[in-house]
Amino acid sequence: xxxxxxxxxxxxxPFLKFRKIFYIVSLAMVLVSVGLFLTKGLNFxxxxxxxxxxxxxxxxxxxxxxxxxxxxxxxLGDVSIQEFGEPDDVLIQLQRQDGDEQAQMAALATVTKAxxxxxxxxxxxxxxxxxxxxxxxxxxYSVAISxxxxxxxxxxxxEWQFAVASVVALLxxxxxxxxxxxxTGVQFDLATxxxxxxxxxxxxxxxxxxxxxxREYLRKFRKMDIPDLLDLSINSTLSRTTMxxxxxxxxxxxxxxxxxxxxxxxxxxxIFGIVIGTYSSICVASPLLMVLRLRRKIPEGEETQEAGA
Amino acid sequence: MLYxxxxxxxxxxxxxxxxxIYAAPNFLPKGTFATDASYLPGKQINxxxxxxGGSHMLLEVDINSVIRERYEALGDTIRSTLREERIRYRPRxxxxxxxxxxxxxSDEVEKARDLIRNVEPDTVMSGEGNNIxxxxxxxxxxxxxxxxxxxxxxxxxxxxxxxxxxxxxIQRQGEDRIVVQVPGLDDPSRLRAIxxxxxxxNFHLVNEEKTASEARATGLPxxxxxxxxxxxxxxxxxxxxxxxxxRVVVSGDNLVDxxxxxxxGRPVVSFRFDAAGGARxxxxxxxxxxxxxxxxxxxxxxxxxxINEPILGGNGIITGQFSVQEANDLSLLLRAGALPAPMQxxxxxxxxxxxxxxxxxxxxxxxxxxxxxVVAFMVISYGRFGVYADIALLINLILVLAVMSVLQxxxxxxxxxGIVLTVGMAVDANVLIFERIREERNNGRTIINAIDxxxxxxxxxxxxxxxxxxxxxxxxxxxxxxxxxxxxVTLAIxxxxxxxxxxxxxxxxxxxxxxxxxxxxxxx
Numbered sequence: 016x017x018x019x020x021x022x023x024x025x026x027x028x029p030f031l032k033f034r035k036i037f038y039i040v041s042l043a044m045v046l047v048s049v050g051l052f053l054t055k056g057l058n059f060x061x062x063x064x065x066x067x068x069x070x071x072x073x074x075x076x077x078x079x080x081x082x083x084x085x086x087x088x089x090x091l092g093d094v095s096i097q098e099f100g101e102p103d104d105v106l107i108q109l110q111r112q113d114g115d116e117q118a119q120m121a122a123l124a125t126v127t128k129a130x131x132x133x134x135x136x137x138x139x140x141x142x143x144x145x146x147x148x149x150x151x152x153x154x155x156y157s158v159a160i161s162x163x164x165x166x167x168x169x170x171x172x173x174e175w176q177f178a179v180a181s182v183v184a185l186l187x188x189x190x191x192x193x194x195x196x197x198x199t200g201v202q203f204d205l206a207t208x209x210x211x212x213x214x215x216x217x218x219x220x221x222x223x224x225x226x227x228x229x230r231e232y233l234r235k236f237r238k239m240d241i242p243d244l245l246d247l248s249i250n251s252t253l254s255r256t257t258m259x260x261x262x263x264x265x266x267x268x269x270x271x272x273x274x275x276x277x278x279x280x281x282x283x284x285x286i287f288g289i290v291i292g293t294y295s296s297i298c299v300a301s302p303l304l305m306v307l308r309l310r311r312k313i314p315e316g317e318e319t320q321e322a323g324a
Numbered sequence: 325m326l327y328x329x330x331x332x333x334x335x336x337x338x339x340x341x342x343x344x345i346y347a348a349p350n351f352l353p354k355g356t357f358a359t360d361a362s363y364l365p366g367k368q369i370n371x372x373x374x375x376x377g378g379s380h381m382l383l384e385v386d387i388n389s390v391i392r393e394r395y396e397a398l399g400d401t402i403r404s405t406l407r408e409e410r411i412r413y414r415p416r417x418x419x420x421x422x423x424x425x426x427x428x429x430s431d432e433v434e435k436a437r438d439l440i441r442n443v444e445p446d447t448v449m450s451g452e453g454n455n456i457x458x459x460x461x462x463x464x465x466x467x468x469x470x471x472x473x474x475x476x477x478x479x480x481x482x483x484x485x486x487x488x489x490x491x492x493x494i495q496r497q498g499e500d501r502i503v504v505q506v507p508g509l510d511d512p513s514r515l516r517a518i519x520x521x522x523x524x525x526n527f528h529l530v531n532e533e534k535t536a537s538e539a540r541a542t543g544l545p546x547x548x549x550x551x552x553x554x555x556x557x558x559x560x561x562x563x564x565x566x567x568x569x570x571r572v573v574v575s576g577d578n579l580v581d582x583x584x585x586x587x588x589g590r591p592v593v594s595f596r597f598d599a600a601g602g603a604r605x606x607x608x609x610x611x612x613x614x615x616x617x618x619x620x621x622x623x624x625x626x627x628x629x630x631i632n633e634p635i636l637g638g639n640g641i642i643t644g645q646f647s648v649q650e651a652n653d654l655s656l657l658l659r660a661g662a663l664p665a666p667m668q669x670x671x672x673x674x675x676x677x678x679x680x681x682x683x684x685x686x687x688x689x690x691x692x693x694x695x696x697x698v699v700a701f702m703v704i705s706y707g708r709f710g711v712y713a714d715i716a717l718l719i720n721l722i723l724v725l726a727v728m729s730v731l732q733x734x735x736x737x738x739x740x741x742g743i744v745l746t747v748g749m750a751v752d753a754n755v756l757i758f759e760r761i762r763e764e765r766n767n768g769r770t771i772i773n774a775i776d777x778x779x780x781x782x783x784x785x786x787x788x789x790x791x792x793x794x795x796x797x798x799x800x801x802x803x804x805x806x807x808x809x810x811x812x813v814t815l816a817i818x819x820x821x822x823x824x825x826x827x828x829x830x831x832x833x834x835x836x837x838x839x840x841x842x843x844x845x846x847x848x
Contacts, residue, residue, distance in 0.1 A: 018704070018706050018847065018848060019705055024762065024766055070679070117668065120516065120520065123672075124513070124516075127513060135676065135678065136676060137675070137676045137678060138674065138675045138676060139512060139672070139674045140672065140674070141671065141672040142671050143669070143670045145384075145670050146671040153803045154803075156803060157800060157802075157803035160799050161795060161800075164795045164799065165795050165796070168792060169792070205804070205808050206738055206808065208808075209804065209808045209811050212799065212800050213745070213796060213797075213800075213811075213815065216792060216793035216794075216795070216797065217793065219796075220752075220790070220792055223785070223789050223792055224756065224788075224789055227784060227785040228785075251763065252759075254762075255755050255756055255759040258755045258759070259748075259751070259755050261701070262698045262701060262702070262749075262751050262752075263745065263748030265694065265697040265698050265701060266694035266695075266697065266698055266745060267694075267744070267745065267748060268694075268697075269690045269694035269744065270694060270741055270744045270745075273689045273693055274686050274687060274690040274740075274741065274744070275682065275683055275686035275687070275690075277683060277737060278738060278741050281738065281741060282741065285741075285745065
């Protein structure tokens with residue numbers, strides 16, 4: 016049996032020729048994401064906002080309207096009630112209560128009492144204002160620190176142009192993934208933050224593979240024009256880039272479909288981020304090297320080789 | 325060279341075998357190999373609370389109240405010292421910065437300072453003019469806090485143990501926090517109820533010169549306070565608060581046992597004092613027969629019976645409008661002792677056993693299907709080499725389970741997602757190698773040469789690619805909490821083990837194939 020190749024061996028797409036289009040598309044996506052993030056904002060879950068979450072299972076399909084009437088009349092502020100995966104599974108969320116942690120506790124007690132004994136409480140979470148603020152802070156720190164560490168690592172391993180280009184690509188992916196959350200309104204909680212960080216790791220991984228090849232070809236093909244060399248590098252690694260993204264997506268799709276409602280937002284973020292990360296390592300990171308005026312350093316006395324040798 | 329020395333091949337096989345041995349207990353009934361030695365196989369992976377069901381609570385001990393209390397006591401000592409020496413002073417409320425007094429006559433300040441200096445060790449004196457502030461040294465303050473936290477830990481442990489669940493975990497976190505994790509708890513409200521209370525119980529006498537509302541109108545008699553009543557019977561009778569003598573006649577610290585029981589068909593709580601407490605209680609009840617005794621729990625009067633006769637045995641009962649559950653909880657709290665300071669629940673996450681089970685099943689299905697998809701796709705794409713990569717992938721999964729069992733790492737729902745993600749990403753190293761081999765072959769190299777060059781050139785890329793992902797995983801681990809940590813753990817372990825399996829296991833398999841079959845054509 017002849018193995019199936021996603022990308023033909025002799026692929027030769029002139030990616031650099033289209034770079035202006037990629038820049039415009041990417042810039043537009045980033046600007047829309049940042050703009051929406053600043054105006055509309057993320058739909059933060061209780062991890063970051065503080066508040067109460069209760070997941071219940073009812074006997075038979077849940078009567079969302081009745082639940083809304085029941086819980087809405089408790090005077091606990093905004094109550095969000097939605098079906099969660101199954102018709103008899105309901106997710107109830109309460110906004111952060113005024114006052115300290117004691118007030119949150121009291122509200123949770125009120126809700127469980129109002130729900131009565133007819134429903135099974137599958138899960139209850141309470142995040143007080145203090146912890147919510149801390150988690151938000153830790154989240155910002157973790158994103159910042161991982162970006163910084165990754166940048167330092169790349170800077171050690173490559174020339175500075177590579178470090179800058181990979182971090183720009185990384186920010187591109189993270190910002191657009193966040194934009195995805197803003198647009199879809201999918202709740203942003205600790206798990207989705209973890210997904211965003213994983214996307215960051217994946218994005219850099221993808222970019223590094225192409226960059227490694229560029230560095231190799233810079234040494235190998237000393238007379239080739241930089242744009243041609245970049246194109247050649249992208250094309251040589253294209254098969255790998257698509258293969259790995261594809262297998263990862265296969266695994267993630269299984270997780271998305273069968274992994275249960277609780278991690279659906281998380282999986283969705285990963286799937287979206289991996290698609291964007293693959294796009295950016297091909298169409299954004301490498302062309303950026305040109306903008307950053309990547310030049311080869313020519314050490315004395317080394318032999319040069321012709322392209323295609 | 326595509327050549328394995330015997331010991332190198334043996335080493336790869338040994339690692340794989342160890343992986344199988346350490347991972348195996350997870351597929352056998354629990355306790356198949358009972359062992360306590362952490363390095364021996366037999367341990368199963370810890371399931372996180374989100375998978376096995378249970379409650380996680382983050383509590384904060386109100387350290388300030390401990391410090392304020394200590395400074396109040398210190399202030400009392402200082403004032404009585406000054407009184408003995410007939411130095412006139414104006415008292416100040418104790419704050420968090422120290423006990424404070426203002427000496428009235430400026431020429432007595434020096435004398436006062438000399439007296440106060442020796443009042444308590446480990447204190448420093450400050451303050452300007454006639455003000456004197458006495459506070460603990462940083463060291464003493466830290467010891468104070470540490471003692472309060474370790475006492476709190478102890479009390480929390482006793483209370484949680486009373487619930488009779490298995491393997492609760494109670495740990496200090498940071499300066500003033502306690503994390504309580506109780507697996508397999510059906511009803512978190514019970515845990516909430518018993519952890520949310522200080523359970524400081526004291527006996528005071530009710531001041532019956534005035535009623536509470538009269539006292540409110542005309543001013544409190546000296547040495548008294550007004551406390552609310554928590555007794556439903558009182559409230560039904562229109563009594564909402566009591567005027568209470570401040571002085572503690574018997575302290576709850578002297579309690580040694582407490583049990584829920586019934587009196588005249590109603591749930592009540594019995595208690596027993598130690599010898600000293602019993603004697604004091606007997607003495608007090610003899611002297612104050614006919615007066616009302618207030619039983620005060622956390623600043624509320626739970627019962628205020630009249631003392632009809634001396635109670636000499638050191639035993640008593642608390643009557644009140646308790647439900648059976650309340651009587652149970654109250655006796656539990658009294659048995660476990662009072663917390664040195666109030667605690668607040670900052671965060672609570674509880675998962676019912678049903679949801680945990682559903683999550684495990686969903687995670688298993690997703691993992692198996694993800695694995696099947698990837699395995700099939702690798703074979704379609706790389707033929708024989710794909711089969712080798714799939715074998716490496718399975719070994720990688722086994723190694724992840726083995727490492728997690730040995731480290732006793734906790735598997736959470738996001739952790740399962742991490743494993744599934746690893747399945748997708750673990751083949752990356754093989755994809756890199758195989759693509760490289762394909763290129764080298766297309767460049768006209770011989771079979772062995774192409775394979776060898778493929779591994780060699782892909783190496784630095786694999787390292788770079790995996791290390792960057794590892795950085796993200798490690799940062800996640802250090803900042804994340806609970807479930808997210810679980811994700812970071814599986815991701816990080818998966819990255820490391822996949823480097824081994826994807827590089828060495830496939831290489832060994834390919835080397836054996838090349839040696840045995842001497843292939844003349846490289847189909848990849």
